[in-house]
Amino acid sequence: MAREKRSVPGAAAIKLEDGETAAHEKRAVSVTVYPGALECDVCYGTLTPPLFQCVRGHLTCSTCTGENGYECAWCHEQETTFRCRVMEHLLAGLNVPCEFKHKGCAAMVPYGDKKSHESSCFYAPCYCPIRGCAARYSGVTLLGHLENNHPEIGRTHVKPAVVSSLMMCDGEPARLVYLNLDGGGAAVFLLVVDRSQMPAGRTLWVVRLKLELVKEEQEQQKEFRYKIMVAGKAGILSLSGEPEAIGRLTAPYKASSFLFVPDVMLDDHPDQGLPVLAELS
Ligand SMILES: [Zn+2]
Ligand SMILES: [Zn+2]
Ligand SMILES: [Zn+2]
Ligand SMILES: [Zn+2]
Incomplete structure (x- = not known):
């Protein structure tokens, strides 16, 4: 018998790459994750959906999957086109602090948007065009x-x-x-x-x-x-x-x-x- 998807009262829907949604309770839990657990096994870049894994479970970002002709760069198994839904669901529910939290940015951003947020974050260190000025200002024009x-x-x-x-x-x-x-x-x-x-x-x-x-x-x-x-x-x-x-x-x-x-x-x-x-x- 097919199981029905249980709806969670007060749940927030989070959109995944292919239009699916994952339901998460509004009350969040705080966890500590070692950054390496969220990196591509091949390029060590940020894991963003769609994610793929080889038959032995090695996890690859979409960029690396295509570049290797669908061969796993770790174990050379031919097939790396299995979507890793578990990891995609996990990432869809992750909010992480901005890299420039120590400069004053209080934003918690979705894991997949971290890089784009930080590239335009008001608290990212900026350059001064005045000769000899090595100051890196942030949080100011x-x-x-x-x-x-x-x-x-x-x-x-x-x-x-x-x-x-x-x-x-x-x-x-x-x-x-x-x-x-x-x-x-x-x-x-x-x-x-x-x-x-x-x-x-x-x-x-x-x-x-x-x-x-x-x-x-x-x-x-x-x-x-x-x-x-x-x-x-x-x-x-x-x-x-x-x-x-x-x-x-x-x-x-x-x-x-x-x-x-x-x-x-x-x-x-x-x-x-x-x-x-x-x-x-
Ligand atoms: Zn990669
Ligand atoms: Zn592999
Ligand atoms: Zn920021
Ligand atoms: Zn200056």
Whole structure:
């Protein structure tokens, strides 16, 4: 006689890969699992459904199963196409803490979503583009990091579509430029001057810094433009475009466009710093 599936009062349904659902009681139990028990036997990567096992029980992730032509990489049995339903059901019910719990993230995420959560987690350590800054900030925007941890970086307020002088001191690594918007508030830009990229000159680049990571609807609707100019003895160098908007840097920043200012262009006034003009709108 076929057994009927028992329904659990107050159960939460958890979806599996092929549309099946597993019922779990709302009252969770806490268990400690050695991480190796949740890894693929072949690549040691995260086990995510569908999971397969060979006739001897070796467990493989779907990626490894296809790559080996359905031969078990451990025991070389030919067939690895058996779904391991028990493990799939177990994983579907697992919630794990975020890797950045120690940084302040309180999220408990489904085991299969752990990597994607952590790649965008607000508490993941982020990079600072300022030369010499090795700080890894987390739980804050890049703008927040710059405002809180870089008092040496100057602040300049400018009006829209007005060419403004940002005379940079010799060795000044960056400048925060606040564009006062007509309707109130400000958009914040970062001008970086980097001497480490090119010999005998400096590279300048501009990005816009998001004020917040999530609530940026109004800012996103507006398109910003920048133009920076450096006047030297041979003429004026300029760069213009739409600035990239940055909330946090989860990898070291590489500017896609920058202005190269050769030292020879500024030889006439080596002590005066860098005469930069900026027009933001
Ligand atoms: Zn694998
Ligand atoms: Zn095997
Ligand atoms: Zn997190
Ligand atoms: Zn920094």
